Amino acid sequence: MSGSRRDFIKISSLSAAGLLFGGHYVQSAMQAKKIADLGSTLRTPTVCEVCFWQCAGWVYKNDEGKIKKITGNDEDPNCNGRLCPRGTGGVGMYYDEDRLKTPLLRVKGSDGKQTFKEVSWDEAFDFIAEKLQKIKKEHGPECTALFTHGSGGHYWGDLIKAFGSNNIAAPSYAQCRGPREVAFLATFGEGLNSPEPLDIRDTRCLVLIGSHLGENMHNGQVQEMSDAIDNGAAIITVDPRFSTVASKSKYWLPVKPATDIALLLSWIREIINNDWYDKDYIEKYAYGFDELKNYVQPYTPEWAYGITTIKPHLIRESAREMANAAPAVIIHPGRHVTWYGDDTQRLRAVAILNALLGSWGRKGGFYVPEKMSLPEYPHPPFPKPTRTWRDAMNGKYKLADLALASGVCDATIPSPDLDCNIKGWIVNGTNLIMTLPDQKKTIEAINNLDLLVVVDTMPMEITGYADVVLPECTYLERWDDLRVAQGRNPGIALRMPVAEPMYNTKPAYWMAKEVSKRLGLEEYFAWDTFEEKLEWQLKQVGSSLEEMKRIGVKNLPRQYSDMFFAPGEEVEFYTNTGKIELYSTALEAEGFDPFPVYTPHAEPPSGYYHLNYGRAPMHTFSRTANNPNLTDLMDENTVWVNPKVAKEWGLKKGEPVYLQNQDGVVSDFPVKVRVTERIRFDSVYIVHGFGHNDKKLKRAYGKGASDSQLITRVLMDPVMGGTGMRGNFVTFRFNKESEVQS
Amino acid sequence: MRYAMAIDTKKCVGCSDCVVACQTENDVPVGYCRDWVVEVTDGTYPQLEIEIRSERCNHCENAPCVRSCPTGASHYEAGGIVTVTENKCIGCGACIVSCPYDARYSHPEGYVDKCTFCLHRIQKGQQPACVEVCPTKCMYFGDLDDPNSDVSKMLKKRKFKTLIPEAGTKPHVYYLI
Amino acid sequence: MREEVIISGRLNPNIDPHLEIWHWHIPLYLFLGGLAAGILFFASLYTILGKENKYIGAVRRAPVIVPFVLIIGLGALFLDLRHKLYFWQLYTTFKIQSPMSWGAWTLMAITPLSIAWAAIHIREFFPLWDWKWNVLRELEKFLIKNKKYLAWIILFFSVILGIYTGILFSAFNARPLWNTSILGPLFLTSGLSAGAAIIILFSKRKGERINFAKIDIMLIGIELFLIVHMFMGFLASTEVQIDAANLFLGGPYTALFWIFVVIIGMIIPAVLEFLELRKFHIPVLIPVVLVLFGSLMLRFIIAYAGQMSRWLY
Numbered sequence A: 001m002s003g004s005r006r007d008f009i010k011i012s013s014l015s016a017a018g019l020l021f022g023g024h025y026v027q028s029a030m031q032a033k034k035i036a037d038l039g040s041t042l043r044t045p046t047v048c049e050v051c052f053w054q055c056a057g058w059v060y061k062n063d064e065g066k067i068k069k070i071t072g073n074d075e076d077p078n079c080n081g082r083l084c085p086r087g088t089g090g091v092g093m094y095y096d097e098d099r100l101k102t103p104l105l106r107v108k109g110s111d112g113k114q115t116f117k118e119v120s121w122d123e124a125f126d127f128i129a130e131k132l133q134k135i136k137k138e139h140g141p142e143c144t145a146l147f148t149h150g151s152g153g154h155y156w157g158d159l160i161k162a163f164g165s166n167n168i169a170a171p172s173y174a175q176c177r178g179p180r181e182v183a184f185l186a187t188f189g190e191g192l193n194s195p196e197p198l199d200i201r202d203t204r205c206l207v208l209i210g211s212h213l214g215e216n217m218h219n220g221q222v223q224e225m226s227d228a229i230d231n232g233a234a235i236i237t238v239d240p241r242f243s244t245v246a247s248k249s250k251y252w253l254p255v256k257p258a259t260d261i262a263l264l265l266s267w268i269r270e271i272i273n274n275d276w277y278d279k280d281y282i283e284k285y286a287y288g289f290d291e292l293k294n295y296v297q298p299y300t301p302e303w304a305y306g307i308t309t310i311k312p313h314l315i316r317e318s319a320r321e322m323a324n325a326a327p328a329v330i331i332h333p334g335r336h337v338t339w340y341g342d343d344t345q346r347l348r349a350v351a352i353l354n355a356l357l358g359s360w361g362r363k364g365g366f367y368v369p370e371k372m373s374l375p376e377y378p379h380p381p382f383p384k385p386t387r388t389w390r391d392a393m394n395g396k397y398k399l400a401d402l403a404l405a406s407g408v409c410d411a412t413i414p415s416p417d418l419d420c421n422i423k424g425w426i427v428n429g430t431n432l433i434m435t436l437p438d439q440k441k442t443i444e445a446i447n448n449l450d451l452l453v454v455v456d457t458m459p460m461e462i463t464g465y466a467d468v469v470l471p472e473c474t475y476l477e478r479w480d481d482l483r484v485a486q487g488r489n490p491g492i493a494l495r496m497p498v499a500e501p502m503y504n505t506k507p508a509y510w511m512a513k514e515v516s517k518r519l520g521l522e523e524y525f526a527w528d529t530f531e532e533k534l535e536w537q538l539k540q541v542g543s544s545l546e547e548m549k550r551i552g553v554k555n556l557p558r559q560y561s562d563m564f565f566a567p568g569e570e571v572e573f574y575t576n577t578g579k580i581e582l583y584s585t586a587l588e589a590e591g592f593d594p595f596p597v598y599t600p601h602a603e604p605p606s607g608y609y610h611l612n613y614g615r616a617p618m619h620t621f622s623r624t625a626n627n628p629n630l631t632d633l634m635d636e637n638t639v640w641v642n643p644k645v646a647k648e649w650g651l652k653k654g655e656p657v658y659l660q661n662q663d664g665v666v667s668d669f670p671v672k673v674r675v676t677e678r679i680r681f682d683s684v685y686i687v688h689g690f691g692h693n694d695k696k697l698k699r700a701y702g703k704g705a706s707d708s709q710l711i712t713r714v715l716m717d718p719v720m721g722g723t724g725m726r727g728n729f730v731t732f733r734f735n736k737e738s739e740v741q742s
Numbered sequence B: 001m002r003y004a005m006a007i008d009t010k011k012c013v014g015c016s017d018c019v020v021a022c023q024t025e026n027d028v029p030v031g032y033c034r035d036w037v038v039e040v041t042d043g044t045y046p047q048l049e050i051e052i053r054s055e056r057c058n059h060c061e062n063a064p065c066v067r068s069c070p071t072g073a074s075h076y077e078a079g080g081i082v083t084v085t086e087n088k089c090i091g092c093g094a095c096i097v098s099c100p101y102d103a104r105y106s107h108p109e110g111y112v113d114k115c116t117f118c119l120h121r122i123q124k125g126q127q128p129a130c131v132e133v134c135p136t137k138c139m140y141f142g143d144l145d146d147p148n149s150d151v152s153k154m155l156k157k158r159k160f161k162t163l164i165p166e167a168g169t170k171p172h173v174y175y176l177i
Numbered sequence C: 001m002r003e004e005v006i007i008s009g010r011l012n013p014n015i016d017p018h019l020e021i022w023h024w025h026i027p028l029y030l031f032l033g034g035l036a037a038g039i040l041f042f043a044s045l046y047t048i049l050g051k052e053n054k055y056i057g058a059v060r061r062a063p064v065i066v067p068f069v070l071i072i073g074l075g076a077l078f079l080d081l082r083h084k085l086y087f088w089q090l091y092t093t094f095k096i097q098s099p100m101s102w103g104a105w106t107l108m109a110i111t112p113l114s115i116a117w118a119a120i121h122i123r124e125f126f127p128l129w130d131w132k133w134n135v136l137r138e139l140e141k142f143l144i145k146n147k148k149y150l151a152w153i154i155l156f157f158s159v160i161l162g163i164y165t166g167i168l169f170s171a172f173n174a175r176p177l178w179n180t181s182i183l184g185p186l187f188l189t190s191g192l193s194a195g196a197a198i199i200i201l202f203s204k205r206k207g208e209r210i211n212f213a214k215i216d217i218m219l220i221g222i223e224l225f226l227i228v229h230m231f232m233g234f235l236a237s238t239e240v241q242i243d244a245a246n247l248f249l250g251g252p253y254t255a256l257f258w259i260f261v262v263i264i265g266m267i268i269p270a271v272l273e274f275l276e277l278r279k280f281h282i283p284v285l286i287p288v289v290l291v292l293f294g295s296l297m298l299r300f301i302i303a304y305a306g307q308m309s310r311w312l313y
Ligand SMILES: Nc1nc2c(c(=O)[nH]1)N[C@H]1C(S)=C(S)[C@@H](COP(=O)(O)OP(=O)(O)OC[C@H]3O[C@@H](n4cnc5c(=O)[nH]c(N)nc54)[C@H](O)[C@@H]3O)O[C@H]1N2
Pocket: A051, A052, A176, A177, A209, A210, A211, A212, A213, A215, A216, A217, A218, A238, A239, A240, A241, A243, A255, A256, A257, A258, A259, A260, A334, A335, A336, A337, A339, A612, A613, A614, A615, A616, A617, A618, A619, A620, A621, A726
């Protein structure tokens, strides 16, 4: 196969692209030289914003004052001095020449066509304030909502709360970890939050159900997993795809898609029936063990084999492996868990399994996290809204502990059941078009808005729908709130500007404050400069801006408890029974099954395949798809196809195909075929975040296919409103117009 | 002193952080790279194996690139590190053609560039940028002549291989298998 | 199934997806170098053998083009350099293991020698030529007087030049296709054959033409023999070399190589020359051009295909 390894690359990325980037790079480097020198040889503390793990690092500039590189802060427990590829490539967020450069206002041109007009900040803010006031007058302040992901959320959140609305939704809940939080709350009385308090480095057995660590580059977890490998821990990976971590696992269980609950139930049965569970622990802390034991009796490995296609002996052996390691075992709760609509129940099974093995509150299992309590800069109390997003849910999803982005979206579409539709959105740092399933619905909701403000750094799809686009400077060019992350120790980290903002861009805190002035709400932003606010907060916790600039990260000793339960320690769990609820009274009270139930899910019709998606280690969702440094590593996604399927369809590696889903939606762009044994014959796989259709993203436009576009069938989680996104099937099309073959 | 690197193919996840870190550390222009990551999958579903290798110049003990260089621009530094002196390089490409690993590239400014084992960093007692950034800590760097160096210890402990041993280049980058 | 991918998206220009760092310059340069070596070899050889008057085409006429050939070749080499301002670094050192260094120094030596040789034979073309300055006249006199010694020196360097242009590729065993000891003799023979062809073109005498046609046929015979041997060698060797050979035996270079190099560049001109020996009237230009073309194509194809062939790992 001489040469073929390279030839594949030739096909998978445009060779001219490399040259193109080179040119751009030089260009942006020139621009950079104009930046005021903020102490060039010094390193400046930052907190990474390329994903939400929030690693703390240092930014270095060269002698010309040009930002050169970003490295991790050794003191930071989130990164231990090592950023992930996206964090290291964060320089590309700053140098991307396609960035939003100035505020934009939607106007009607003389030809009747709508265009964006470049406006001053004042014009933009005046427009926003006027529209918000109008919505307030006509519908009430509750008819506004904030969608946010990232640092800016806090300032816009304060603004909208001060304005009188509580509708603050993040896609990281109903599209991500919501079901997990609800399941763990129901079981242990506590959610997991971020970073998840997993003692991976000390574990002896790590069970990954879907979680594709290593592709999912959540830094601390990947690092600790590697430590665990060094310490000889066994990894068990349950994934229909041969993920990277599957290749590092002692057991890879190639589960049939959508059947994990069957596997989990049979593991639970094995562990109970073989007396492998932690008896003292269960006796002391758990509620509902006998019922559970009874309940799982039918779920033998043989039963599960018929459903999951995993051989009974493998189910037994892997259960044994976990039991041997217990309590230093982690059945990883996952993070993006909105898969098939029964996700809360699947995560309940995960929680129950952890409880049986006694890993919650134990070394090598789940530790008890601590978090610094940092006082807010003083401001008046927020008004109490008369209605919240919950009122728009028709009494559904009562167990959801945060607003549902999808729910707020629904509540924007007028319907007879609602007394108030949401009329104004502020969207900060989330590309809802690529982020929410069922794009048509998102767009319908948007079309019913009186005001859509989008705060972003890049001309992402969502900006195209905005009335006002507010260009935020990148995280390297701004102050932000201190990072207060939970972890083994409480601590804080500082992000400060490394360079003046390029172009006419500004930080979100400044924008929110400016808008607050025009709404008469400036008392909620009572500080003059952001430094003043930070200085005040730092003083309350015995530090100072000067100190934080120097050290970047400050860790404090634990204050409240030990990291793990002491033997025999009395522990009060925040559940109805005060115990770990194997039997969930909370779910039962809401009319849901107190134990997880396996329900079969639809299978792909003939000629169709499960649309499986996930992460590539060098990209974050859709946000890095135009980053020059990261597109250099991967500039498009490919569709993974099993060789058998490829043969059936006559697909060659590198061949571009369109994907069409069960509802007839065809991908905007063709995606190249990767023929690989790593995917099952009943599925195809694409990395999320590609297939951008906004032409202003010069590097990302038209590269690969967008999974978001093909996710039109949403499997709602009845418990908490999570949007299950893995129930979609696709087939291949050789061109956009023709009929589907086969 | 013989500098060398050992890379654990069992721990590497192919994230390519080593590639970006090298790019930003060494001003490698976007569109070029001094290191890269290869993933080899063998077998048939579900009996599969993956080997992931972060590759770069092997700092060969018997380096054909050094031999073929007409000006002496390509040369050995102390510790056996193979580097290129920019202003001695005429850009003839002979070294590129002579490297069996395709580890060198022609810098847009004309000279030939490649991995230096981050000479500028190790001279200051630091680790190479790629080694220092690797989230899985799967790269080990040090002196083969020092039995206590990270590399020596790993090579003692684990099975390893080098790339294209038949080419007779005696690579100093080892892959733990 | 085995799947091998560079997942970091590596695409270094001129390296990926396969090496293409040497373009037309190097094969042209090698062709011209080989051609020059061929002409000078025959010119000096017949001078030393004392057959100057029998082989005027070889000794006095054909060599006038050599300085131009070499300068164009050097020009091509220069154009190929990517760091041109540092060209002079070639002459600050001599690297005994670097064929490029050998080439640079050999050309440094042989170019002036070839100019001198052409100069002392200039009256072959311009009978009334006069070197305006005395120094030059003196120099010419001196050279003509010591022509045999000059011929020995040129013979020496032409052999080095020929071998150098022959072995440049095979010195790079990173490319399996070039990694054969046959490539050197093959290129050397091909250079000599091209030289012989040019001499035929410049020769005015039938006897000389027939002599060189015979030489050429013999050289082409040797080339064909070497080509067959080269492929047999590859096929009997490792997987990488089999892969390399397959570029020509069913791969992308098959038609190019067998049609342009072997048939048009070797077999047809050999047949034509043979027919000419058999008193058929063949326009002299045709076999000459074909031989030159074949010789040039050989280098082009070996240059490009060689860069495409690689080790597996
Ligand atoms: N590089 C990178 N890392 C990231 C992110 C990023 O954008 N880029 N995003 C971060 C965020 S916010 C999140 S939420 C996490 C998400 O990361 P994870 O929580 O790891 O996400 P999953 O959905 O579990 O991951 C997809 C995996 O699930 C497998 N899978 C698909 N269907 C099934 C099934 O039916 N059963 C089982 N058992 N497995 C299945 C897929 O094959 C794939 O390997 O990643 C985080 N880390």
